[in-house]
Amino acid sequence: MTSIGPSLLRMASPIGRLELTGDGESILSLSIERDGHLPLDDRPESPSPLLTRASRQLTEYFAGTRTSFDLPVRPQGGTPFQIGVWQRLSTLGFGEVTSYGELGLSLGKPGAGRAVGGAVGANPVPILIGCHRVLAANGRITGYSGGSGVPTKVWLLNHEGIEHQV
Template sequence: MFSRSLTDVTPEYLIRTDSPLGRIEITSDGTSITSLAIEREGHLPWEELPENSTAVLETAVAQLEEYFGGTRQEFDVPVTLGGTEFQRAVWAELDAVPFGNVVSYGYLGQATGRATAGRAVGGAVGANPVPIIVPCHRVLASDGRITGYSGGNGIPTKVWLLDHEGIPHR
């Protein structure tokens, strides 16, 4: 089940779509995507709210359908990411990882100037508010192992995404 903090702001725009991973819920501020959640144990974070779509949400759904259908390898919808400066730096690095490729947590630490901050890097990857579009599933341990995934049903969701992109993993 999803939990929200008291600081979570009710989204103005929201849409849901089906996917091979379960239902997906996407929110927007009207001009960009602000969050994407993959169903976990039959629940979504804002499931009590009615859908209220906008053009950017419709574009995101279309691009996700193309991705899941195997015809899209990168997303070009605008995304607004909150978070700390460090989290945004990690997410920018994630956004640069091409389809079918991976990076390690160590690489992300070095790329963001915190080579010894493994836990902080892992925390930032896990806190990515827009998984799939900002591809946090493309991060593996340096030996190719899957060490976790916070989206959807966790590791099985990550395995599906990696397999979908033809990324070897352990």
């Protein structure tokens, strides 16, 4: 990290304002506006070339002209289990879906659906690490921690053509 602190960029999107942070080499977080607020609203923006590139790629994603991201992402914090879940989520492509149970099985933790759900919800880099692509085994949306919650997840799933039930 640089001595002036992490870089910070905000951008408009169809699901609300987004706030990206980075350390110059990797994107550290992506927050989706909730109730008109972002976590670092009190800090001035300090964009970096990486965050500017991320903003451009996210704009293309929302416009429907990009289906994958070419960005270094390094989520901050997280237990080894959470990090494993985030790494597995990062392998899901545009329009792909998995269930909490399948995710647990792929990590060698059958029956860990609730723990997987907690790890998915703690993802600090939503959209770039596609936590919206996880549904219950029956295709239902069980929640979403980003933005406006379930309506935000519904928008993202619809955008990617992923069938689901509310």
